[in-house]
Amino acid sequence: MNYWLLKSEPDVWSIDQQIKSGEKGTDWDGVRNYQAANNLKQMKKGDLCFFYHSNIGKEIVGIVEVIKEAFIDPTDKKKRFVAVKVKFISILPKPITLEKIKKTKALKNLPLIRQSRLSVMPIDTKSWKIILNMGRIKKKKIHA
DNA sequence: GCCAACGTTGGC
DNA sequence: GCCAACGTTGGC
Numbered sequence: 001m002n003y004w005l006l007k008s009e010p011d012v013w014s015i016d017q018q019i020k021s022g023e024k025g026t027d028w029d030g031v032r033n034y035q036a037a038n039n040l041k042q043m044k045k046g047d048l049c050f051f052y053h054s055n056i057g058k059e060i061v062g063i064v065e066v067i068k069e070a071f072i073d074p075t076d077k078k079k080r081f082v083a084v085k086v087k088f089i090s091i092l093p094k095p096i097t098l099e100k101i102k103k104t105k106a107l108k109n110l111p112l113i114r115q116s117r118l119s120v121m122p123i124d125t126k127s128w129k130i131i132l133n134m135g136r137i138k139k140k141k142i143h144a
Numbered sequence: 145g146c147c148a149a150c151g152t153t154g155g156c
Numbered sequence: 157g158c159c160a161a162c163g164t165t166g167g168c
Contacts, residue, residue: 009166033151033165055166098167117150117165 003128004039004049005112006064006086007119015051015062018088025064025087029073036120037081041070049086050123050131052112059095060131064088092135106130 006028008014018026031037043049043066051062068085075083101107107130111121123131 007166058167115150116148116167119165 002042002044002047003123003125004043004047004066005052005060005110005121005123006049007052007054009055010053010057011055014053015088015091018051018062018064018086019091021088023087025067025085027074027083028086029075029083031073031081031083031120032076033119036118039120039122040082040084042122043069043084045069048089048128050128054119057095058098060092060101060135061095062088062091063137090137092137094134094136096131096134100134101131104130104134 028040031040045066045068047066049064049066050060051064052060064086066084067087070082070084072079073081073083098112101110102113107113107127110123110127111118115121
């Protein structure tokens with residue numbers, strides 16, 4: 001299984017809205033960047049993603065799961081980009097701010113920091129675990 | 145609101 | 157195919 005991080009401006013789509021959408025999940029669409037799209041294409045069913053609020057908050061607020069692998073983004077008229085479907089899994093009891101991540105040496109190489117404009121990025125297993133611990137989230141809760 | 149870092153577009 | 161001009165993202 002692989003891990004990812006998805007960025008969203010909470011003005012446009014927030015974790016609260018993701019929670020309300022429940023088990024059915026929602027399309028993660030609107031990505032118009034090839035690097036981000038390539039990452040979307042590599043996602044497999046069951047992969048987990050951190051949900052990051054950009055601009056407002058600037059923090060990791062929760063976790064979602066990939067429930068449908070890449071398909072043509074229905075919002076893309078030119079049909080060049082893809083979307084995936086995700087559903088809400090968990091909220092972090094303690095959101096992890098960008099500031100904190102920057103201060104954590106082990107996380108210095110995250111694309112979140114090195115490539116601030118990328119909106120869909122892979123997270124290596126080690127970093128994933130570190131962030132989970134920082135967010136005080138129990139592993140059990142994720143698999144619930 | 146500003147600006148750095150990218151991406152994209154279009155003229156040549 | 158290069159590159160200047162322009163547009164966008166997202167942190168500050």
